[in-house]
Amino acid sequence: MTQQSEPTTSTVSIRPDAGEPVSTSLLSPDAGPRTPFPPITEPRPLGEHRIWPRSFVDRLTAPLPGLKAFARFAREGAVRPGPDGLRDIPLLPYEPAPLPRVGAGTIAVSWAGHASWVVRIGGLTVLTDPVWSRRILGTPARITPVGIAWSALPRIDAVVISHNHYDHLDLPTLRRLPLDTPVFAPAGLALWFRRRRFTRVTELDWWEGAELGGVRFDFVPAHHWSKRTLTDTCRSLWGGWIMTAPDGQRVYFAGDTGHGHWFERIGRRYPGIDLALMPIGAYDPRWWLSDVHCDPEDAVRATRELGARRMAPMHWGTFVLSAEPVMEPLTRVRAAWEKAGLAREDLWDLPVGASRVLD
Template identity: 80%
Template sequence: MTQQAERQTTTRRTRTRQGPGQGPGPLVPPRPPGGARRWPRSFADRLTAPLPGLRAFARFAREGALRPGPEGLADIRRLPYEPGPLPRVDHRTVAVTWAGHASWVVRIGGLTVLTDPVWSRKILGTPARVTPVGVAWSALPRVDAVVISHNHYDHLDAPTLRRLPRDTPVLVPAGLGRWFTRRRFSRVTELDWWEGAEVDGVRFDFVPAHHWSKRSLLDTCRTLWGGWVMTDAQGQRVYFAGDTGYGHWFERIGDRYPGIDLALLPIGAYDPRWWLSDVHCDPEEAVRAAVDLGARRMAPMHWGTFLLSAEPVLEPLTRVRAAWERTGRPREDLWDLPVGASRVLDRSSAAAG
């Protein structure tokens, strides 16, 4: 970790800086269509570890593996896939449905929210998905908001986003708003870490992650990356981590947003560790992150959809179950859902939490 990771870049709009445990950050007021914030040219000072250099790439060329070998692929037909209807909800109900990878249908505060929506069969530079999308696009209710964690192709998918009405509220990391306004989205909110915005009574706070951004040859770290805390009027909270390695941010997020009812945490794309440990949690680290957050429940994601790294396809699931069992926490609080499955948060147990 570096001191640079703690820096807060100054923007033209003055905002309050808050330390750990001081509660959510300031709400960012709505902006008219076309209204833009001024961001730094680079967010490289937010990195928590250096990006791979030439030596690392040379080592990866010698010994690295991008995909599982034949033995690791043997269980591909056993990947859990159980699509079902979306649960019925009201404005006090929180429900989540895993569409695959980092794409969730989150029902909270009467809203339908999509996280990092990727409904495409294939994304740039990656083999086609090994499990179909768990929710048909035609089965979705009206989408009330979209949150994006960062701009990598497996989290920001242009063909999927083209399906949305252009007045859909979209909440994005600092610097990424222009990508959406160029595509005629009219309700785009860019946030820095620890800032929040509201959509129809649900609060969305953008929080740090151990990751990076890049979409082309010349835009490394030009936009920010992070996760989202969603809080409804009843105080029910869902944390969506996006893409992240393990690190000190989880405790800080838990301090600022106590009582997280459900943490959606990535458990895949972690092998080889020397290459990926700074930016992707392994299953044991994801469970540790849930504990650091103080989250009551954890739902694994970012595995079993796109083959992005070398671990066997079912290994993330078996390892996260074992790691959860070692914590001694109730088995029912690990929501290890098949792609397409849903779970509804019990309000009484959430309140008692």
């Protein structure tokens, strides 16, 4: 498939077999058009208006569930944990604390809960998939409060969105932001923001990047999907974000994803990832969710495939989205990390509300 876009300084086409771009302006003369890992593309212009395919269903790495799968899911009824799985809610780690003070050359991450992080990088303050609401559509109220008060946030320089599911794209939270806040969004999602009067929206395809204040934001593939209404399945893209500081330090925000081949490719294209923010929850029953949600063991494996030096778990302990016991993701990710022989200090298993500074 070839994407349509306004002419820019770099021509980007999509490989139909892998969904990877080849920047024809950056390839060496002897590089063929199907080079699996071409150089990183030139930054796209901020806020450009682009034309996209009507559907991104061809980017799925696994078929969406059919009628038989829905019937089995309804028959088994494994939607939420039983009483035993919920009794540990009071034990969920929740330690709100003031955000650390950092300089422009320091990276710090603070976990507000679920997939919402405050990332300080290159002098910018970036929110990932911000959800400060107590409740989202179709899901019980959050079981841990937001770890960072909205009033305690510094000025937000940018927002990155991984996809349009309600637990990652929360309109009540976004309405708290100034309408000129720069937003980095997946391909096909800018119209949603513009209809809500956001004025600085940059939407990107996989393997494309843009720059703001010296920090580069690259949109990378994920094993997931998108849907917000009954009629918009896969009408916008889904993925994760590589944030690269001017000094080369890198943070990877995975968004929502299952395990698969993309992690090795991301690691090869963006070597030297210093920290991976990885989802570890919402994975049970496995037959239903393995294609789109990592379990803790998957997350550790993916971190190693990325070549990331550290991992911070997320997407657990905030909303009850599936059937595993609420504390199980933390127990399993610690065990998987130890079994992999990785240094304990490189697993940043933060409580909700806590922060860590990357030296």
